[in-house]
Amino acid sequence: MLSRVADNLYWMSRYVERAEGVTRLVEVNRDTDLEFYASEIKRDYWQSALCAMCAVDDFANDEIDDHELFILFSKKWSSSVLTCINMARENARMVRDQLSEEIWVELNNLYLFLNSSTFPEKFRSDPENFFRRTIRFSLVFQGLSDATIHHDEGWRFMSLGRYLERSDQTSRVIDTLTMLGEEPTRLDLIGALRSCSALSAYRRQYQGALSLRNVADFLLFSRDFPRSLRFAVSRIDTLLHEISGVPSGNFSNEAERLTGSALAQLNFSGIESLLADGLHESIDHLQRKLIEVGQSIFETYVLLPFEIKNAGVAPMAQRQMQQQ
Amino acid sequence: MNPNTFENYQTENFFDEMFGNSNDSNIFEFYKPIYDRITDLTESEFEQKKKQADSSFLEHGVTFTVYGDDIGTERIFPFDLVPRVIPDKEWQKVEQGLRQRILALNLFLNDVYHGGKIISDGVIPEEVVKTSAHFRKEMVGFDVPQDIYIHVCGSDLIRDEKGKYLVLEDNARCPSGASYLLENREIMKKTFPRTYQKMSVRSVEEYPEILLRSLENLTPRKLQKPVCVLLTPGVYNSAYFEHTFLARQMGIEIVEGKDLIAIDGFVYMRTTQGLVQVDVIYRRLDDEFLDPLFFNKNSLLGVSGLMDAYLKGNVAIANGIGTGVVDDKVTYAYVPEMIHYYLGQDPMIEQVPTYLCWREKDRKFVLENLSELVVKSANESGGYGMLIGNISTQKEREEFASRIKDNPRDYIAQPIISLSRHPTFCPHGVEGRHIDLRPFILYGEDIEIVPGGLTRVALEKNSLVVNSSQGGGSKDTWVLSN
Numbered sequence: 001m002l003s004r005v006a007d008n009l010y011w012m013s014r015y016v017e018r019a020e021g022v023t024r025l026v027e028v029n030r031d032t033d034l035e036f037y038a039s040e041i042k043r044d045y046w047q048s049a050l051c052a053m054c055a056v057d058d059f060a061n062d063e064i065d066d067h068e069l070f071i072l073f074s075k076k077w078s079s080s081v082l083t084c085i086n087m088a089r090e091n092a093r094m095v096r097d098q099l100s101e102e103i104w105v106e107l108n109n110l111y112l113f114l115n116s117s118t119f120p121e122k123f124r125s126d127p128e129n130f131f132r133r134t135i136r137f138s139l140v141f142q143g144l145s146d147a148t149i150h151h152d153e154g155w156r157f158m159s160l161g162r163y164l165e166r167s168d169q170t171s172r173v174i175d176t177l178t179m180l181g182e183e184p185t186r187l188d189l190i191g192a193l194r195s196c197s198a199l200s201a202y203r204r205q206y207q208g209a210l211s212l213r214n215v216a217d218f219l220l221f222s223r224d225f226p227r228s229l230r231f232a233v234s235r236i237d238t239l240l241h242e243i244s245g246v247p248s249g250n251f252s253n254e255a256e257r258l259t260g261s262a263l264a265q266l267n268f269s270g271i272e273s274l275l276a277d278g279l280h281e282s283i284d285h286l287q288r289k290l291i292e293v294g295q296s297i298f299e300t301y302v303l304l305p306f307e308i309k310n311a312g313v314a315p316m317a318q319r320q321m322q323q324q
Numbered sequence: 325m326n327p328n329t330f331e332n333y334q335t336e337n338f339f340d341e342m343f344g345n346s347n348d349s350n351i352f353e354f355y356k357p358i359y360d361r362i363t364d365l366t367e368s369e370f371e372q373k374k375k376q377a378d379s380s381f382l383e384h385g386v387t388f389t390v391y392g393d394d395i396g397t398e399r400i401f402p403f404d405l406v407p408r409v410i411p412d413k414e415w416q417k418v419e420q421g422l423r424q425r426i427l428a429l430n431l432f433l434n435d436v437y438h439g440g441k442i443i444s445d446g447v448i449p450e451e452v453v454k455t456s457a458h459f460r461k462e463m464v465g466f467d468v469p470q471d472i473y474i475h476v477c478g479s480d481l482i483r484d485e486k487g488k489y490l491v492l493e494d495n496a497r498c499p500s501g502a503s504y505l506l507e508n509r510e511i512m513k514k515t516f517p518r519t520y521q522k523m524s525v526r527s528v529e530e531y532p533e534i535l536l537r538s539l540e541n542l543t544p545r546k547l548q549k550p551v552c553v554l555l556t557p558g559v560y561n562s563a564y565f566e567h568t569f570l571a572r573q574m575g576i577e578i579v580e581g582k583d584l585i586a587i588d589g590f591v592y593m594r595t596t597q598g599l600v601q602v603d604v605i606y607r608r609l610d611d612e613f614l615d616p617l618f619f620n621k622n623s624l625l626g627v628s629g630l631m632d633a634y635l636k637g638n639v640a641i642a643n644g645i646g647t648g649v650v651d652d653k654v655t656y657a658y659v660p661e662m663i664h665y666y667l668g669q670d671p672m673i674e675q676v677p678t679y680l681c682w683r684e685k686d687r688k689f690v691l692e693n694l695s696e697l698v699v700k701s702a703n704e705s706g707g708y709g710m711l712i713g714n715i716s717t718q719k720e721r722e723e724f725a726s727r728i729k730d731n732p733r734d735y736i737a738q739p740i741i742s743l744s745r746h747p748t749f750c751p752h753g754v755e756g757r758h759i760d761l762r763p764f765i766l767y768g769e770d771i772e773i774v775p776g777g778l779t780r781v782a783l784e785k786n787s788l789v790v791n792s793s794q795g796g797g798s799k800d801t802w803v804l805s806n
Contacts (some may be wrong), residue, residue, distance in 0.1 A: 003594045004583050094559050097572035105383050112382070153596060301596040
């Protein structure tokens with residue numbers, strides 16, 4: 001398939017996944033904020049959320065001065081829900097011939113809803129509707145991706161985008177727990193689980209025993225929970241090998257090598273050794289590896305060999321940087 | 325009042341597609357079934373159908389982009405639910421006339437890029453051809469594949485106050501609108517299924533297949549399945565929806581300039597599995613932007629080296645380079661002569677009398693009669709650069725007069741034709757609105773024309789400008805099969 005198309009599909013689904021993650025985060029923060037009102041602990045959730053998303057400077061420079069509205073609707077910040085949906089649609093528009101009609105209609109509908117002139121009023125009077133609709137859209141989008149289009153190369157690039165974004169989101173959520181400056185409370189832990197829509201799955205596994213160790217263990221190492229880091233990296237590994245045709249356990253490009261090494265760590269180490277090395281440092285390390293995976297996919301499948309050397313000049317590379 | 329009532333319908337002094345010249349509401353027999361269906365609708369049924377159609381367009385992203393507005397403003401192309409009906413016999417005549425015309429236009433292009441017999445025989449002055457903005461001297465002496473220059477042609481047709489068909493202009497570069505024709509049909513089939521069946525309307529859905537066949541016909545490599553691509557200027561182009569639509573319907577890749585790379589006289593597309601050689605490019609990009617090494621050096625939309633590959637015969641491009649000469653409204657004035665010269669026939673469809681401002685006599689006449697004429701710039705399209713005399717202000721006329729004097733070659737003038745009108749839903753009942761017709765003529769191994777075309781309608785009362793960029797809308801066109 002066309003390299004640009006692969007790139008567009010990848011970013012389309014990455015932005016959809018990001019929109020969902022950010023929406024959940026805000027929804028959970030709103031709720032936890034309420035709970036903390038009555039307690040003695042004072043938490044600046046919004047600040048730590050901005051920290052985890054590397055958006056502190058963006059917020060300072062934006063004309064929107066409300067945390068929540070900034071995260072949801074900033075037009076300047078590249079990861080606000082509004083920007084994500086607009087970018088997802090922009091990418092989709094460039095590859096409409098590859099998508100099923102249903103996918104396009106769903107995405108376009110949400111885009112029209114968020115960009116309609118009546119939206120701000122609707123959000124003020126019924127914010128819940130917005131949260132529900134955005135999260136539901138992302139889930140419908142995933143279902144439609146799986147049920148209405150060929151599971152061919154293009155679909156694999158879409159799935160890659162989704163799982164790379166998801167691994168990024170999950171690792172950031174765990175990281176917020178290390179950035180509180182003190183032991184996370186019960187509410188902090190519940191908030192983290194809910195941000196990954198993992199609360200009930202977690203309860204089933206641990207029957208309610210909330211601890212940082214268990215929460216981190218679950219979100220990092222669960223083999224079967226679809227938002228754990230291990231699950232996502234394992235999917236990335238499979239998808240990369242399906243695309244290249246090289247058997248798993250070997251590698252034919254840098255993306256495969258890095259993913260393989262991250263997966264080995266997640267498969268064969270455990271929470272104890274990670275805690276011993278320092279949770280924040282370990283997560284940071286994994287996160288950086290995954291960012292490199294994204295870059296290597298781009299270099300392997302989108303750029304031509306002679307463009308990698310002067311990637312600064314290639315127009316595609318410029319676009320990639322803008323999107324990130 | 326119901327929007328679907330004909331109660332106060334007036335044909336006035338125009339030719340009406342449904343009622344002809346009569347004011348006594350003698351409806352043409354072939355319009356009867358759809359007329360009955362529409363007038364039988366209750367107001368709420370009508371509203372519901374209208375709403376369904378509009379939301380279907382918006383949801384499916386059947387939109388176009390308006391320039392000069394905010395960058396990238398998307399709008400739906402307004403659609404009117406009263407279909408235009410053309411009886412079989414009438415269409416056959418139109419179809420023959422269009423075939424004749426594209427044959428002559430194509431022979432003309434082949435001639436002017438190979439010595440120009442028509443010029444040396446004194447039928448068309450050399451300066452008309454050589455000063456045409458879209459004449460490409462690089463194409464002189466080059467043999468295009470199968471000698472076909474115009475693979476897709478949109479020659480706009482209008483009907484005058486007596487109902488006579490006239491060619492208004494030719495679009496031989498990248499005519500757009502075929503996707504709306506196909507989408508309109510989808511919507512109409514859903515809206516009036518039984519009437520559609522009862523009237524036995526001829527189908528149009530084969531268009532993408534025919535188009536693909538005529539592209540494959542050009543391949544330089546004799547492959548079972550040549551690699552064809554659609555080259556688009558990109559997502560901000562006004563016709564981008566159409567580009568993706570057609571690519572999807574044909575099952576070919578839609579590429580932007582940056583997806584292609586020319587190496588040593590061959591063109592490749594960049595894929596995840598490496599470079600793949602391209603045989604045929606259906607380009608929706610004007611000549612000027614195709615290759616920065618050849619034409620506009622600042623173009624970021626094209627492919628460096630594309631023209632080199634084309635002139636070496638390693639890649640085919642549709643439409644060919646340099647077809648814009650026949651879009652020139654000065655060249656247009658000579659098409660009847662071309663038909664006589666190349667085919668020895670009389671034009672089957674007449675065209676609008678045209679005054680050429682570079683002729684001194686014509687110019688004098690034009691300048692003295694500005695308020696009774698339409699003045700057009702020879703090389704603008706989309707309804708831009710136009711003066712409609714009878715509704716212009718003194719200031720506009722003065723401005724055009726000075727432009728004509730400065731640049732007589734660039735202006736032509738025509739009498740103001742009262743385009744035919746068609747019943748159209750308006751907020752206070754059905755009213756007559758002016759229309760034209762853009763048929764799509766495909767020139768591959770054979771010449772094929774899907775029945776009808778895109779009927780464009782000027783939604784504003786009394787307006788004669790049907791272009792989408794100027795507030796026009798469209799209708800489905802039903803050619804009947806018997």
